[in-house]
Amino acid sequence: MSKKKIRWFTVSMIAFSMVWGFGNVVNNYAQQGVSVVTSWILIMLLYFIPYALIVGQLGSTFKNSAGGVSSWIKETTGKRKVAYYAAWTYWVVHITYLAQKPQSVLIALGWVVKGNGDVATNMSVQVVALISLLIFLVFLFLSTKGLTTLKVIGSVAGSGMLIMSILFIILAVSIPLMDPTFNAATPDMGNLKTYIPDFNLGYFATISMLVFAVGGAEKISPYVNSIDRPTKNFPKAMIFMATMIGISAVLGSVAMAMLFNSNNIPDDLMANGAYSAFQILGKHFGVGNLLMIIYGLAQTAVQSSALAFSIDAPLKILLSDADPDFVPQWLRKQNRKGTLINGYFLTGILVSIIIILPVFGIQNMSELVKWLTNLNSVVMPMRYIWVFFAYMMLNKQINRFDSEYKFIKNPKLGFLVGFWCFAFTAFACILGMIPKVDYAADPKSWMFQLISNIVTPFVLILLGMILPMIAKRERKN
Template sequence: MFVAAEQKQLRWYNIALLAFVAVWGLGNVVNNFYNQGLTVIVSWILIMILYFVPYTLMVGQLGATFPAEGGGVTSWIEKLSGKKLAFFAAWTYWVVHVPYLAQKPQAILIAFSWLFQSNGSFVNSNKGMMVQLLCLVLFLFFMWMSSRGITTLNRLGSIAGSAMFILSILFILLGVSAPMMTGSTIATAHMDQLSSYIPKFDLNYLTTIGMLIFAVGGAEKISPYVNKTHDPAKEFPKGMIALAIMVAISAVLGSFAMGMIFDAHHLPADLYANGAYMAFQRLGDFYHVGNLFMWVYAVTNAMASMAALAVSIDAPLRMLLADADPHFVPQALSKKNKHGVYINGYVMTAILVGIIIVLPAFGIKGMNDLYGWLLNLNAIVMPIRYLFVFLAYMMLSRQLKKFHSDYTFTKSKTVGFIVGLWCFLFTAFGCILGMIPKAGFVHDVTGWWFQLGLNIITPIGLLALGLLLPIIARRHEIAEKL
C-alpha cells in the first residue's frame, strides 16, 4: 500500500512541467516565426486548441490503458492490432530519426562557429558539399563513440536540456521587456494593429503547417507518467491543459519578442540557422552585455545537440531491435558487439544518414539552403510517427469495453474515433503539403524540382525499407530450415 501511494505522488503541475521540458524549445519559436511572421501568433492559438490539447489527452488515455507497456506507441499498436502493424510502427519511429540525425552535425558546427566567430558567416558559405562532408565525418565520430558504449554525453545532455529550458524562458522575458527596460526600438511596424496577426490562408501558409505540428509533437513521451499521477482522471487532464497554456504562452510571447527584435516583414534569409544566435546577440546589445547571452546559448546548444545526437543514434534503434520479432526483423540486425551495441543496426543507420547528408549537396549548393531544406524535411518526416498514435487511439475507441483505464479522454466511441481521425488527417495533410519547397531556399526552377523530388522520395523510401525487412527475415528463416 505504501509503495502504491508513493508511485502516485505526481500532481498536475508536475506533469505539466515534465511535458513542457520534453516538448518545447526556442527553435520552435524561431522556425515558425520565419515561416509566418507575426501571423504565427494566431496559428499557435489555433493549433493548441484544435490539435495539441486533444493530442495530449489521447496520449494520456493510451498511457493509462497500457501502463505496463514500456514500448510506447509500438506496444499500444501490438495490444490493439497485432505484431505486424506494431513492427511498422516501431520501424517508423526509428526511421524518421534519420533526417534528424543528419541535421544534428550541422547544428553542432553552427554553434561552434558562433562561439568562435560571433557571426553567422559559416551558414552563409557556398561550400555546401565541403560542409556536408565535414558533417558526415562528425556524425561517424559520434557513431563510433556510441558504438563503444560511451555515455558521458548523456549526462551533459541533462544539464544542457535544463539550461536550454531556462534560456528559452529568459529569451521571452528579456525580449518582451527590452523596449521598456532598455529603450530599444521595436523592429516590426504596426504591432499594435490586429490586422498584423491575421494569417492569409493560402497555399504558402498551408505548406508551413507541418512545421507547427513538428513543434508541438512528442507528447507520447509523457505517457509513462499517467498512472503515476495522483487521481489520473482529474489530475492528468488538468496537467495537459496547463501544458497547452504554458506552450501557448511561450509560443505567443516568444513570437511577440521575435517581432520586437526582428522586422517580421524583412526577415534575414538565414533565420532558421542563425536566428536564435542573432536574437541573443541583439539582446546582449540592448542590455549592454556584449555577446554574453549569445555565447551562453552557443555553448548550451552545442552540448544539447551533441547529447541529442549520441542518444538518438542508439535509443530509437534499441526500441526497434531490443524485442524484435524474427518474423519481421532479420537476425543479423540483432547482432551485438562487446559493448552491447547493435553493430549491424549501426551500419544500417550510418548508410542511411550518410545518404541524407551527402546526396542533397549535389543539387543544393549553399549551407543555408541545405540547413533550411533538411529542417523542412524533418517537419515532413518526423510527424509521420504521430500517425500511429492517432491510429492507436482510433482502434482503442472501438474497443473501450475490452480495456480498463484510470483516465478516459472521452467515453463515447464515436467522438473518440472522430477526434482521432481528425488529428490523423490533419497530421497527414501537414506532412504532404510540407513537401512543397519553401521559396526562401529555392533559387531556380531546377532547384525547386530537385527539392520537391527529395521531399517526396525520402519519406517514401525510408518507409518502404521497412517493407523489405520482413521479406528478408522470412528468407533467412526458410534458409535456416533448409
Template sequence: MSDNTKKLSWNNLALMAFVSVWGFGNVVNGFATQGMKVVISWILMFALYFVPYALMVGEMGSTFKEGKGGVSSWIRTTSGAKLAFLAGWTYWVVHVPYLAQKPQGVLIALGWAVKQDGSLVKSMNPMILQLICLVIFLAFLWISSKGVSSIKRIGTIAGTSMFVMSLLYVVLAIAAPAITGAQTYSIDFSMKNLMPDFNFEYLTSLAILVFAVGGCEKISPYVNNMKNPSKDFPKGMIALAVMVAVTALLGTFAMGMMFDPNNIPKDLMMNGAYYSFQKLGQYYGVGNLFLVIYALANMMAQISALAFSIDAPIKVLLADVDSRFIPKALTKVNENGTPINGYKMTAVLVGILIIVPAFGIGDMTSLFNWLLRLNAVVMPLRYLWVFFAYMALKKAAEGRFESTYKFTKNKTVGFIMGLWCFGFTAFACIMGMFPKGVEMFSSQWKFQMTLNVLTPVVLLGLGLILPLIARKSNKEENKTEAA
C-alpha cells in the same frame, strides 16, 4: 513514505511535459515561417490539435500501463504484431533526417561560439560542409557504439541550461525597452497583421507547427503515477497547453520586437536564436556574453541529442519487435550491447541523406532550411501511429480495455477526434513536401521536391521490404545453425 508522496501532481506532470515538448527553436521556426501571423496559427494549433492529441495520449498511456514499447506496444495490443513492427520501424526511421541535420547544428553552434558572427558555416561550400558533417556523424556513431554515456549526461545539463535561457530571453527581450530604453520594432496588434492568409503558401508551412508541438506521447507512462489520473491528467495537459501557448505567443512578440516581420532574414531558421541572444546582449550592454553562453550550451545539447538519437531509437526498434520481421543479423550486439549491424544500417541511410542534397542545393542556408523542413515532413509520420492506435482503441469491443482516465467516454466522438488528428497530420506532412523559398518549378525546386517525396517513401518502404528479407535470411540462418 506514503504512496501519495511518491505520486505526481498535475503541475509536476505539466512541467515535465513542457521541458520535453517545447524549445526556443520552435518559436524561431514559427516566426521565420509566418512572421507575426503565426500568432493566430499557434492559437488554432493548440486548441484544435495539441490539446486533443495530449489527452488521447493520456488515455492510451492509462489503458496500456504495462506496455514498455510505447506506441509499438499500443499497436501490438490493438492491431497485431505486423502493424506494431511498422510502428516501431516508423519511430526509428524518422530519425534519419534528424540525424542528418544534427552535425550541422553542432558546426553552426561552434561557429557562433568561436567567431560570434555565423560566418564559419554560411561561407562554406555545401559539399565540403556536408563531408565534415558526415565525418562528425560517423565519429559519434563510433563513440555511441562503445557505450559512452558521459556526452549524454553533459547534454542534459546543457539542454536544461538552454531551456532556462530560452525562458529568460522571452522575459528580458520584452522588458528591454522599459529597463534599458532599447529601440525595438513596434508590433501592430491589428487582426489584419496577425490573421494568416489561408492560401497555398500558408498550408505548406503547417508541417513546421505540427513538428513543433508533437511528441507528447513520451510522457504517457506517467499517467499511472498520478494521484488522481481521471482528474489530474487532463488538468496537467491543459496546463501544458497554456504554458506552451503563453511561451509561444510571448516568444513570438519578443521576436517581432527584434526582427522586422515584413523583412525576415532568409537564414533566420538557421541563425535566428543566435541573432536573438546577440541583440539581447547589446540591449543590456554585455556584448556577446548571452550569445556565447547560448552557443556553447546549444553545441553540447546538439552533441548529446546526436549521440542519444543514434542509440535509443534503434534499440527501441530491435528490443521490442517480432523476430519474424527483422533479420537476425540486425539484432546481433557487440560486447557493449550495441546492435552493431543496426548501426551500420543507420550509417548508410544517414550518410546518403547528408551527401546527396549537397549536389543540388546551392548554398548552406538553403540546405539547412530544406533539411529542417524535411524533418517537419518526416518526423510527424510517427504521430500517425498514435492516432491510429487511438482509433483502434475506440473501435475495440466494449470491456476489452479498461482505463483509469478517458479523454472521452463516447466511442464515436473519440474515433472522430482520432481521425481528425490523423488526417490533419497527414495533410500537413504532404503539404510540407512543397519547397519554400525557391522559384516554383525551377531546377532547385524540382530537386528539393523529388527528395521531399522520395525520402519518406524510401524510408517507410524499407520497413515493408525488411520482413521479406527477414523471412529469407532467417530461414537460411536457421538451416545453417541446424547443420
C-alpha cells in the same frame, strides 16, 4: 497520497521540457512571420491539447506495455506486423533528424568561436557536408561505446536551454520599458491585422513545422499512472502544459518580431536567428556577446547529446526485442558487448546518404538548414500518426480495455477526434512536401527539394516493408 504519486504540476513541467524548445519559435517565425501568433493559438486548441490527452488515455490503458506506440498498436489491433511497422516508423524517422544534428553543432560552435553566423552564410555546401559527415561518423563510433557522460551533460544543458528560452522572452519584451527610444523591427505591431495569416497554399505548406514543433507528447505516457487522481489531474496537467507552451510560443514570436522585421525575414533566420537574437539582446543590456555565447555552448551540448542519444536509443527500441518474423537475424546481430553492430551500420549508411544528398541540389548552407528542417517536419510527424491510429482502434473496442483515465467517454466521439488528429497530421506532412524556396529564383533547388521531400519518406517506409521479406527468405534458407 501515496509516496509513489507525483503532483500534476510536476508532470506538467516534465512534459513541457520534453516537448518545447526555443528553436520551435525561431523556425516557425522564419516561415510565417508574426502571423504565426494566430497559428500557435489554433494549433494548441485544435491539435496539441487533444493529442496530449489522447496520449494520456493510451498510457493509462497500457500502463504495463514496455514498447510504447508499437505496444499500443499490437494491443489494439492484435496484429504483430502492424506493430512492427509502427516500431519501424518510430526508428526510421530519426534518420533525417540525425542528419541535421551535425550542422547544428557546427553552427553553434561557429557562433561561440567567431561570434557571427559566417559558418551558415559563407561555408560551401560541399565543405559542410564533409565536416557534418565526419562529425556524425565520430558520434556513431562513440555511441557504440556508450556515452553516459555526454547524455548527462546534454540533460543539464537542456534545462539551461529551457531557462534561456524563457529568459529571451523576458528580456525582449522588457527592452521597450528600459529604452523608450527602442523601435520594434516589425511595423504595425499594435494592429490586430498584422497577426492574421493569409490562408493560402503557401500557408498550409508551413503547418507541418507547427505539427513538428508540438509533437512528441507520447513521451509523457509513462507518467500518466504516476500522477495522483489521473482522471482529474492529468487533463489539468496537460492543459496547463499546453497553456505554458502557447504563452511561450506567442510571446516568443512577438519578441522575434520586435528584433526581426516580419515583412523582410532574413534568409538565414532558421540557421542564425536564435544566436542573432541573443546577440542583439546582449548589446541592448550591455553584456556584449555573453548571452549568445552561453546559448551557443548550451546548444552545442544539447545537439551533441541529442545526436548520441538518437543514434542509440531508437535503435535499441527497434532491435533489442524485435520480432524475428519481420526483422532479419543479420540486423539483430550483436557483438560480445551486446552492441547491435549491423543496426549501427544501417544507421550510418542511411544518415550518410541524407548528409551528402544536398551536394546535388542545394546552393548554400542557409538553404541547406531550411531544407533539412522542412524535411524533418515532413518525416518526423509520421510517427505521431500511429498514436492516433492506436487511439482510433482503442475506441472501436473500448469495452475490451480498462483505463483509469479517459479523455472522451463516448467511443464514437473519441474515434472521430482520433481520426481528426490522424488526418490533420497526414495533411500537414503531405503539404509540407511543397518546397519553401521560390521556383523562379532557383528552379534547380526547388525541383531537388520537391523530389527529395517526396522520395525520402517513401524510401524510408519502403525499406521497412522490404525487411520482413528478407526475414521470411532467411527463415526458409
